Amino acid sequence: MGSIGLSGNYLLAAQREVDFMIHGLIKYKLFGQELWITTTHVSVLIVMVVLLIFAVAANRRIRNAEEIPGGFQNVVELIVEMLDNMVKGSMGKYAGKFVNYISALFLFIFVSNISGLFGLRPPTADYGVTLPLGLITFGIIQYNNIKYNKFGAFTGLFQPLPFLFPINLIGEIAVPFSLSLRLFGNILSGTVMMSLIYQLLSKFAIGWPGILHIYFDIFSGAIQTYVFCMLTMVFTVDKMPGED
Numbered sequence: 001m002g003s004i005g006l007s008g009n010y011l012l013a014a015q016r017e018v019d020f021m022i023h024g025l026i027k028y029k030l031f032g033q034e035l036w037i038t039t040t041h042v043s044v045l046i047v048m049v050v051l052l053i054f055a056v057a058a059n060r061r062i063r064n065a066e067e068i069p070g071g072f073q074n075v076v077e078l079i080v081e082m083l084d085n086m087v088k089g090s091m092g093k094y095a096g097k098f099v100n101y102i103s104a105l106f107l108f109i110f111v112s113n114i115s116g117l118f119g120l121r122p123p124t125a126d127y128g129v130t131l132p133l134g135l136i137t138f139g140i141i142q143y144n145n146i147k148y149n150k151f152g153a154f155t156g157l158f159q160p161l162p163f164l165f166p167i168n169l170i171g172e173i174a175v176p177f178s179l180s181l182r183l184f185g186n187i188l189s190g191t192v193m194m195s196l197i198y199q200l201l202s203k204f205a206i207g208w209p210g211i212l213h214i215y216f217d218i219f220s221g222a223i224q225t226y227v228f229c230m231l232t233m234v235f236t237v238d239k240m241p242g243e244d
Contacts, residue, residue: 113221134180
């Protein structure tokens with residue numbers, strides 16, 4: 001009993017040291033309300049700065065493109081071609097209207113997901129980041145639904161049978177929450193797992209956690225990015241007229 005109690009106390013003490021939470025860094029007041037600059041805000045800012053620097057550098061490289069592309073130009077062209085093909089393959093004739101948004105969404109989510117490799121707390125492990133992304137997508141879906149289907153966007157909720165209206169309505173409203181919770185849950189679970197490993201197995205966490213980083217940060221991060229963007233495209237095209 002004594003050994004069990006000691007081991008239990010050890011685990012409780014170790015768990016108190018585990019830290020995967022969002023922390024407030026700077027407190028300020030706005031219109032009488034107390035607000036905080038958190039670790040999420042800092043992570044989002046760093047991700048945006050990295051993407052902005054990359055975009056400026058890529059723009060300059062493409063403007064002065066070499067006939068025989070070098071390393072960085074190859075990387076830029078590969079990313080652009082990959083994103084163009086992904087959007088075109090899913091959205092067909094509508095790809096040109098959405099390629100910029102989907103590309104920006106893909107890059108932001110992917111860089112956010114893998115930011116844990118560089119010591120940041122992934123912004124996408126905060127529901128305050130993933131929910132706005134889901135709401136933006138929901139707005140785009142419904143805007144195109146009304147634009148192309150006019151009044152049919154509302155009457156379609158009563159199809160194929162009028163009594164299915166509540167189910168159809170819930171299905172529409174659930175889209176932003178489904179998208180945001182899927183991304184949030186998967187990235188947060190990876191963040192929690194890596195924090196537990198580093199804190200509870202700190203004496204043995206030498207070298208081998210890198211394999212887990214490859215899965216949780218790179219592989220899982222890439223998969224979740226692709227799923228979010230793919231569902232955005234599928235839901236949007238579903239509300240628009242088919243190919244002629």
